[in-house]
Each structure stands twice: as structure tokens, then as C-alpha cells.
Amino acid sequence: STERTLVLVKPDAVERRLTGEVLRRVEAKGYRLVALELRTATADLLDEHYAEHRGKPFFSPLVEFMMSGPLVAAVVEGERVIEGFRSLAGATDPTVAAPGTVRGDLGRDWGTTVVQNLVHGSDSAESAAREIGLWFPGL
Ligand code: CMP
16 A cells, blocks of 8 residues: 655755755655655654664664754655565665665664664664654644
8 A cells, every 4th residue: 555654864964965865765666756855854853753762872873963064854755665665675784685675775774873874764664653743744
């Protein structure tokens, strides 16, 4: 069925001028952009977005990284897009992500405390609804 998911082109990808490449792959797959915004996230928004990671050792570095520069937030629509975008993004760790995926093709190990892995995609229908409400309250 047709779903919506929240995609973030993270600050590392924006800094590396990969926004267009990521969005090109999303559109080439046949997904539709229904919302798109370049913005710098606040600590409050990221605290909510990453609520499930509160207390983990990488939480603070993760929030710092996500605030380190502008990111691109998008709502993407398509047939089974939640699972499909995660497949397109590849494994969380770019060093082992499969070739053909965003992280596998474009990701690298920066040796930081956070996995700087270029993109985020909601991991379930529940997460997608929650995250879309957080980033695009008007939608
Ligand atoms: P994302 O899909 O945005 O969800 C949580 C993020 O935390 C993840 O991508 C990575 O950027 C980061 N992350 C996940 N696991 C770890 C880990 N074990 N160590 C450091 N960063 C992580």
C-alpha cells in the first residue's frame, strides 16, 4: 500500500553536496516528494526525534552532529516506501553497507563517535507518523 516516510539528508550529506544525489535516487525509484525543507534542527526537535536513543552513549554526539549544519527534511510517498527507503539507504554502518545503496556507495568511516551515515529514514509506520508530525506539523 502507499505509505509516507520521513527522510533526512543529514548535515554530512548536505556538506558534501550530496543532497541532489540522494533526492535523485529517491525520485528515480518512483517515490514522490510531498514536503521538502532545508533547515537547521534545534536540540529540542532532535531530542524528540531521537527519543528512543536517550541515555545511549552516542546520544549527545548524535544531537550535536545533527545540529552541526543544515539538513534536508523530506516527506516521501510511495508503495512500501518505509521499508523501500531503508533498503535504498543501506545498512547503518557505511563501511559495511552494500554497494548500490546510498551509504554503501557514498558513505565512509569518519572515525567519529557518531555514525555519520548521510541519511535517515523512519523505521516503521508508527515512527513515520510520529516523525512526520514532528518535522512537518502542518502535514
Ligand atoms: P539514524 O537512522 O538517524 O538513527 C539513529 C542514528 O544514530 C543512526 O542513524 C546513526 O547516525 C547513529 N547511530 C546508531 N547507532 C550508533 C552507534 N552504535 N554508535 C554511534 N552512532 C550510532
